[in-house]
Amino acid sequence: MSEITMTQADGKILSFGELLLCIMPDLNGHRVEQNNLPRLTGGAELNVASALALWALPSTFLTALPPNGISEQIISYLNKRGIDLSNVFYRGARIGLYFLCNGHDLKHAGTIYDRAHSAFADLDTDQINWEDALNGVEWLQFSAICPALNQNLVNICLKALQIAKSKDITISIDLNYRSEVWQYGKKPEEIMSQLVEYAYLLMGNLWAFNKMLNIPLSPEFINVGNKTRHVNEGETLSKKVISQYAKL
Template identity: 30%
Template sequence: MTMKIIAFGEVMMRMMPPNYKKLSQVDTLEFLYTGTGVNVLSGLYQMGHEVYLTTRLPDNIVGQAASAHIRKLGIHDDYVCYGTNHIGIYFLEQGIGNRASQITYLNRLDSSFGKSQISDYDFSCLDGMDALHICGISLALRENLREVAFAFAKEAKKRHIKVIFDCNFRPSLWTGEHDEIKHIYEEMLNLADIVFAGYKDATLLLHKQVDQSLPYDKQLRNILMQMCQDYHIEFIFGTIRKDEELTGYMVTSTKMVMSPKMRLTVFDRVGGGDGFAAGAIDGYLTHMEPQELIHYATASGVLAHTTYGDSPVVSKEEIIDFMKNGKRDIKR
């Protein structure tokens, strides 16, 4: 079943020293183009869906190269607009062993996307779509982007298009009083049908209360079920990562379904959560049964950790094979 999904979000350039080196050790860098929407759409394309990105890129050869890259991922760039000269950049020093990975952002607020306005976008791009994906980072970067994100969500609701919202709450990106930030998130949550969120989103951002004497999984279930009830959310998805194992969960206002624990092998961690999100969205849109859906989404997230780059490039067939057969050294 092929569905049409569009994402509103930024495209960034990722710069990375090769072979787990630190930036100070190299004089050459690898680079690619990435972003939450790009990554989720890339995964959904691999799963057989028709995917589109709406964003604003620099009006120069860097913007053209970014468009070419997302096309290679199977993403339609019909609704990409162009203006100004800059793209957001982040440097990734990949960690290994006991050394954590380090990400440093540059020029994000002054990028072509960061400075885009409602007038840059054509909301007719939503016509005929089945779902719209919005990342919470778009709410944090600038007020003008927040206005665009809300305009897209409201236009999608008018068209009865499913609104998918990834909370992706990053305190370091926000300025202003916490109550104001909470209000902004609550406004978007009230527009969303499908949400990606976790324990910290519910407690630190939304100030939901939980019985600390309960086991963690029961705390998580209760607090996310309450979120579903408060904001009329159909499903909340997320993962628990512990001791190099990943467990996925799916929560409604009445129940929680969890995946089996799955062992992680990490080649490139960035984008692993977007691999899970793509699997969850695919499973939701194609009406998988709950237990199969969350197992499939978690397997998708696990396999996304094994490929280079932020954008998932694992096929639906590979995910299903992994679910059935587990790890195999070689397929002949």
């Protein structure tokens, strides 16, 4: 496959994943008492789609939302940000949520997810026509949070990857690791080792590669972990990953 970059892409860049509503209480409970909880529209893949649109790249987003007025308002808002939403799939009854206390980042143990039986989480394997969805697409992006939700989404991601490969579409995967989401009896490395076989680009920190692909970290790094050691460990780990996965 010829080498391309996002800035050279003539076709669309498709981000696939769950749109989430983020609700932000504070640690002392004042926002709950005042009935004033800030809300944001987000999700890892939507954040990518939004950034690409901001950079004037041809960004499209595929997700599932319930057919109701809240979804319509969200779609209207995202359309104004320049994201192509023609691939949004309308089904189900609810939008996934997560609660993030003010001052905590997304990896904090206090993050509470409420994603079970959302429109996206309950997608069936054959509900998305990937042949149509990938028409005109040059780059497919999703994160490890998608297959973390359930086996159906593993199958959906695998089907998307297979069709993307047949269309010679560049594939990138963000190795987001959220331990709270992997709750259906499979270990991340069981699933992700299959999916990254299709990827041309992987993103993630050292711990994500360790958890997702079972790439070992050296004892020296774990015990010391200073800046220089961190850089050296990154170089060593990258070589291990590249040697293990031929497309990278």
